[in-house]
Amino acid sequence: MNTIVNFLFAAIKAGTPLLFGTTGEIITEKAGNLNLGVEGLMYMGAFVGFLVGFYTESLLLSLLAAFGAGVLGSLIYAFLTVTLKANQNVTGLTLTIFGTGFANFFGEMLIAATKGGAPKLSAKFSAKLAEIQIPLLSDIPYLGRALFSHNILVYLAIIIAILSWAYIKFTRAGLYLRATGENPAAADASGLNVTLIKYVNILLGGGICGIGGAYISLLNGNGVWNNGCVNGQGWIAVALVIFASWSPAKAILGSLVFGAFTIFQVRAGDFAAEFPALSFLSSIPNAIYVMLPFLVTAVVLIITSITRKREGAQPASCGVNYYREER
Amino acid sequence: MDTVTNVSARGEIAIELRGITKAFGSVIANNNIDLIIRRGEILALLGENGSGKTTLMNMLSGIYHPDSGRIYVNGNEVFIRSPQDATRLGIGMIHQHFKLVDVLTAADNIILGAGKGFLLRRNRFEEARKVAERYGMYIDPEKKIYEMSVSEKQTVEILKVLYRGANILILDEPTAVLTPQETQRLFEILRRMRDDGCAIVIITHKLNEVLEISDRVTILRRGESVATVKTSETNAAKLTEYMVGRPVTLKIERPDTKPTERLLNVYHLTVEDEDGVTRLDDVSFSLRGGEILGVAGVAGSGQKELCETIAGLHPIKKGAILYKKENIEGKTPREIIKLGISMSFIPEDRLGMGLAASLDIADNMMLKSYRDPKSPFTPRKAAEEMAKEVIKKLDIVTSGINQPVRMLSGGNVQKVLLGREIHVNPSVLITAYPVRGLDIGSSYVIYDALNEQKKRGVGVLYIGEDLDVMLELCDRIMVLCHGKVTGILNARTATKEQIGLLMAGATTNERYGEEVVPNE
Numbered sequence: 001m002n003t004i005v006n007f008l009f010a011a012i013k014a015g016t017p018l019l020f021g022t023t024g025e026i027i028t029e030k031a032g033n034l035n036l037g038v039e040g041l042m043y044m045g046a047f048v049g050f051l052v053g054f055y056t057e058s059l060l061l062s063l064l065a066a067f068g069a070g071v072l073g074s075l076i077y078a079f080l081t082v083t084l085k086a087n088q089n090v091t092g093l094t095l096t097i098f099g100t101g102f103a104n105f106f107g108e109m110l111i112a113a114t115k116g117g118a119p120k121l122s123a124k125f126s127a128k129l130a131e132i133q134i135p136l137l138s139d140i141p142y143l144g145r146a147l148f149s150h151n152i153l154v155y156l157a158i159i160i161a162i163l164s165w166a167y168i169k170f171t172r173a174g175l176y177l178r179a180t181g182e183n184p185a186a187a188d189a190s191g192l193n194v195t196l197i198k199y200v201n202i203l204l205g206g207g208i209c210g211i212g213g214a215y216i217s218l219l220n221g222n223g224v225w226n227n228g229c230v231n232g233q234g235w236i237a238v239a240l241v242i243f244a245s246w247s248p249a250k251a252i253l254g255s256l257v258f259g260a261f262t263i264f265q266v267r268a269g270d271f272a273a274e275f276p277a278l279s280f281l282s283s284i285p286n287a288i289y290v291m292l293p294f295l296v297t298a299v300v301l302i303i304t305s306i307t308r309k310r311e312g313a314q315p316a317s318c319g320v321n322y323y324r325e326e327r
Numbered sequence: 328m329d330t331v332t333n334v335s336a337r338g339e340i341a342i343e344l345r346g347i348t349k350a351f352g353s354v355i356a357n358n359n360i361d362l363i364i365r366r367g368e369i370l371a372l373l374g375e376n377g378s379g380k381t382t383l384m385n386m387l388s389g390i391y392h393p394d395s396g397r398i399y400v401n402g403n404e405v406f407i408r409s410p411q412d413a414t415r416l417g418i419g420m421i422h423q424h425f426k427l428v429d430v431l432t433a434a435d436n437i438i439l440g441a442g443k444g445f446l447l448r449r450n451r452f453e454e455a456r457k458v459a460e461r462y463g464m465y466i467d468p469e470k471k472i473y474e475m476s477v478s479e480k481q482t483v484e485i486l487k488v489l490y491r492g493a494n495i496l497i498l499d500e501p502t503a504v505l506t507p508q509e510t511q512r513l514f515e516i517l518r519r520m521r522d523d524g525c526a527i528v529i530i531t532h533k534l535n536e537v538l539e540i541s542d543r544v545t546i547l548r549r550g551e552s553v554a555t556v557k558t559s560e561t562n563a564a565k566l567t568e569y570m571v572g573r574p575v576t577l578k579i580e581r582p583d584t585k586p587t588e589r590l591l592n593v594y595h596l597t598v599e600d601e602d603g604v605t606r607l608d609d610v611s612f613s614l615r616g617g618e619i620l621g622v623a624g625v626a627g628s629g630q631k632e633l634c635e636t637i638a639g640l641h642p643i644k645k646g647a648i649l650y651k652k653e654n655i656e657g658k659t660p661r662e663i664i665k666l667g668i669s670m671s672f673i674p675e676d677r678l679g680m681g682l683a684a685s686l687d688i689a690d691n692m693m694l695k696s697y698r699d700p701k702s703p704f705t706p707r708k709a710a711e712e713m714a715k716e717v718i719k720k721l722d723i724v725t726s727g728i729n730q731p732v733r734m735l736s737g738g739n740v741q742k743v744l745l746g747r748e749i750h751v752n753p754s755v756l757i758t759a760y761p762v763r764g765l766d767i768g769s770s771y772v773i774y775d776a777l778n779e780q781k782k783r784g785v786g787v788l789y790i791g792e793d794l795d796v797m798l799e800l801c802d803r804i805m806v807l808c809h810g811k812v813t814g815i816l817n818a819r820t821a822t823k824e825q826i827g828l829l830m831a832g833a834t835t836n837e838r839y840g841e842e843v844v845p846n847e
Contacts, residue, residue: 186426190440
């Protein structure tokens with residue numbers, strides 16, 4: 001039983017950066033812009049968040065810096081695609097390359113500038129990211145450990161996802177966001193400022209992706225900076241948007257499922273040890289486990305693209321830039 | 328924002344245009360036009376395609392700005408710089424192509440950009456319903472736009488404008504996509520709004536509608552206002568003369584031909600759409616050479632599926648389609664074209680199927696013949712020859728064979744499509760809504776072309792919407808309702824009322840010109 005609880009606990013942790021990335025990308029796509037630069041944005045957030053945490057020892061500043069890095073990265077994207085009407089796919093891919101290079105370039109400098117070559121967050125800072133036992137709830141047998149004794153960023157991710165869901169569904173600004181992503185010409189004719197709405201939401205989404213990156217650099221490397229730390233999680237987030245059918249609420253479940261697949265490689269041995277029936281798990285080559293989240297992503301993309309009702313579909317104008325003059 | 332005017336304001340001038348001129352490059356779209364729009368009155372703006380009607384009205388809705396001239400609203404000179412300015416002045420325009428968000432509800436579309444408050448409240452649905460009721464319209468405010476028929480969508484567009492407080496309403500070709508019944512319903516709404524003191528402008532090129540709905544008519548020809556007349560003091564012939572600039576006979580020819588063999592036999596055809604909904608239900612008919620068989624029906628009665636099934640684009644659930652003696656089931660579109668069945672299917676958006684909008688006329692000619700000489704290079708020379716012939720034969724207005732099709736006007740696009748289909752000498756020609764949105768001149772070119780095919784012994788299946796035209800042009804008329812054939816009538820003796828009843832679901836055993844008569 002402990003194996004399962006530990007597995008669930010670890011899956012939630014592993015799913016959290018995915019949830020940030022997915023929520024950010026959903027908001028971006030709802031505005032009609034497919035941003036393939038999530039990976040890059042997460043890298044930028046990862047490095048800037050780490051750097052600020054490393055020097056200031058303030059969690060708040062670190063998160064704000066990561067958010068800011070995501071905003072700046074997506075500002076490049078928004079300026080190119082919304083104002084200059086550049087191709088969204090190409091711009092997004094470029095942003096991924098840029099963000100990855102940015103983090104690894106400055107990351108290398110940070111490593112070179114640190115004695116011993118392993119920049120590590122201070123114990124004081126890391127203590128702020130310790131697991132919090134939620135009173136009463138964390139005392140529930142099994143579930144308390146799995147669900148209610150996480151670090152603060154896990155809860156932040158879930159709160160942001162729920163708020164984003166409510167924003168899109170229940171607020172007037174959310175209605176305007178949906179209208180813009182579905183049919184910018186109609187939004188324009190209704191007197192909405194399409195450019196402003198796109199900018200605000202692309203930047204907001206980018207900022208959230210940035211926090212997701214910070215989660216990876218602050219928590220997943222035991223407080224030590226690693227080049228290449230995001231390692232494709234941004235791409236999984238892009239795919240998760242489809243899995244979640246553009247709903248941040250469903251993204252919570254989706255990121256848990258994908259989190260489980262990402263950590264399965266390290267946990268397979270535990271399962272094999274605890275349950276004799278699953279002993280075959282330890283004989284599967286590790287490469288298969290590493291491949292698993294990406295394989296599942298591909299399968300999910302195929303399944304979800306087969307049938308889907310209109311409400312759960314990609315915003316109709318997603319990926320297409322809006323020109324007012326064109327009929 | 329203006330308050331809604333009451334009955335006492337009737338007859339007052341709502342908008343006055345003085346000397347409006349607008350040019351696009353070297354083309355003068357509007358030349359020194361004066362126009363008066365009154366409250367409590369329906370003004371028809373009549374003119375052929377390209378006569379400048381929409382351009383003129385777009386200057387009132389804030390999309391274009393006049394090069395010179397003045398606009399007065401309620402007696403004050405105004406400058407309308409954006410659609411928002413127009414809204415503030417109480418001017419609302421319903422465009423020919425709806426600007427609605429498909430996945431949102433009717434109510435959300437109506438309040439889009441106009442409501443207030445941080446949260447969306449449930450009462451927005453009630454609010455939308457109330458606006459509708461005030462003008463005697465009915466909508467389901469919680470229904471999504473993509474689930475709506477064209478006429479429902481139009482209602483939402485009108486409500487959207489009214490919700491913003493518009494009392495000067497401009498409708499651009501509002502009936503182009505409506506059935507006769509829906510048109511009547513729209514006209515009732517417009518009359519009610521007129522009686523309520525609104526000023527209404529309806530842009531159209533359909534004479535019978537002008538005569539039916541309007542109080543006054545202003546006729547534009549080549550960007551100039553040629554006349555303004557009271558509707559009660561004019562008639563169709565006079566209006567046409569103003570529009571075209573010379574007297575025109577409005578009679579559509581129907582050459583008498585001897586129908587030959589049955590080219591197309593459809594037996595008990597049943598097809599379903601992707602969702603498993605039956606779209607054609609036990610449809611049987613035949614098409615002979617040398618006749619025009621009209622297909623009438625409310626939009627969505629199975630016309631599209633009928634065309635697509637015959638063209639091999641839609642699977643057959645039950646029944647069979649025989650071309651002469653050959654079953655076409657399971658054949659690819661390519662094989663069906665080889666048999667001599669040619670289809671010019673014009674869906675609601677003309678460029679959707681049949682033509683590639685960005686390619687030029689010559690390339691579009693090749694879309695059906697590109698395989699003919701088995702060479703890796705496309706037969707561009709032959710296509711250019713063909714394009715030249717078609718342009719000449721059908722009198723297509725274009726800068727040349729290298730002009731992309733999307734730059735052509737609607738009527739000319741239609742002619743390119745029809746010209747290509749005719750050029751391959753088909754024995755069966757299927758054409759759907761070939762004159763939709765076309766002006767009188769272009770329509771007659773199309774009718775003549777179809778009649779010429781009929782005389783050559785081609786079987787023409789004409790899917791149409793204007794019953795007056797079908798009664799004059801077709802030899803027989805088959806009526807569809809919910810995918811069922813409710814009757815096949817002799818077009819020489821049938822009446823509009825008869826067809827209207829069949830369209831609404833009444834059935835008759837009459838299968839004029841057919842061998843098989845249903846048992847019931």
